[in-house]
Amino acid sequence: MKFGLLFSGQGAQRAGMGINFLADPLFKETVEIASEASGQDIVADFKSEHDELKKTVHVQPALVAFEAGIYRMLQRDLPDFNAAGMVGLSLGEYGAMIASKAISLKEGISLVSDRAKYMQEDADQVSSSMAALIKPDVDKVNAILTALQNTDQQVYFSNFNSPKQIVIGGEESAVKKAVQEINDQEAAKRAVELKVNGAFHTPLFNEASKKMHQRLANVSFAQVEIPVISNTTVKPFTDDWAEIMERQLAVPTHFGSCVQYLIDQVGIDATLEIGPGKTLSSFARQVDRKLEHYHIGNLTDYQKFIEEEHGIKK
Incomplete structure (x- = not known):
């Protein structure tokens, strides 16, 4: 099978996400790097004992760290896994950005943390x-x-x-x-x-978009081997990451069209959603019911997927 990887966006977060993955040394290392890069306690964000996951500034680095940790585990445990293309919904594009190695984990988390602050500032300006x-x-x-x-x-x-x-x-x-x-x-x-923290992907986030322009000015992005399809342009990112990720904040996303692109141009026949929920799998199913769908949202999901890919439970 040729897989299209789907990275969840803001709204998929759930209190307690990621906790059972912390037993894995690589996932734990990912969270430690993310905590340092964001200046936040990502484990506390995962637990959300004080409603951290109701705030954009906590959700965004926590969710991207969660996705990055799972993807790093997949690379370790399934080195021949056939990921043919990637697409993330909104914030999920940062999960795809890190997974595709367009940017390092540390710099990606730092970038998304600043993005979250800019968006929180705009969200607080208007009901x-x-x-x-x-x-x-x-x-x-x-x-x-x-x-x-x-x-x-x-x-x-x-x-x-x-x-x-x-x-x-x-x-x-x-x-x-x-x-x-x-x-x-x-x-x-x-x-x-x-119930959301802001009207994302509308002109209400123009100020955040301007701040991202400055933040991205000196960020370098590497060429990727696995294509990542942009929510904004419905085309693969090339050397235009900074320009598009600035625009992304205040213009509509086109997730369904991105999945269709992966089907038509990349030839995927299955999707693997990485994130605490199955919303993107549902959207992909609405795009093409022939696709096979897999999902990793917790450690049980992960173990099941690994076993099936290794032929243990075929």
Whole structure:
């Protein structure tokens, strides 16, 4: 099988994630490096005994460290594993960035920690929210959002996750108005407001994007052997990491199209989701039901996957 690796984004985090992996020396080493690079106690973030995982500044380095630790274990235990391409949802692109060796673990965690601070600062400026739209009529939704924007309402497309789900985001009052209009005009089968720390991937994060421009100015990215497909351009990253990761904060993601690219251009026939949840596997299934799906979110998942890949439980 040719695998497409899927790295989870913010929202997938769960209290207690990663704790059972700490028995593995390589995972523990990853967390120690991440803690030093971020200036945070990543183990405490994993535990979230004081609701650390409800804050962007804690979630982002913790989730990327979690993904990096698992991927490093995979490289050790399955040296011939056929990873043909990678895609991460939003924050998950940093997991893919580190896994593909575009940047070192230490520098990647340092970078994502600063990104989280910039985003937290923007999120604290305005009361914002997001809403997932199930089976949307994209043209109808676009007309609704455009009409609201024309009356100075800040509500925008945020995520194109799959053929069956998109997300909108913006100021809380504007999102509520949009959801009401979408329901009234039957522009989606269902609209579900989301509990999030900010309206990510909208112009509400323009200031964070500007700060990332400065932060990325002196960061060097290596050429990768495994293609990583950008949420922003739906093309493989080349020497444009800095430019795209700056833009990424304030423009919509296109995860579903990235999975389709991996199918059409890379030839994947299976996905492996790395992260504490199966949301991305669900999106990938909506893109192409022929794909086989695997998931690693805890140590039991990991052991099962390793055994199957070694032919122990075929």
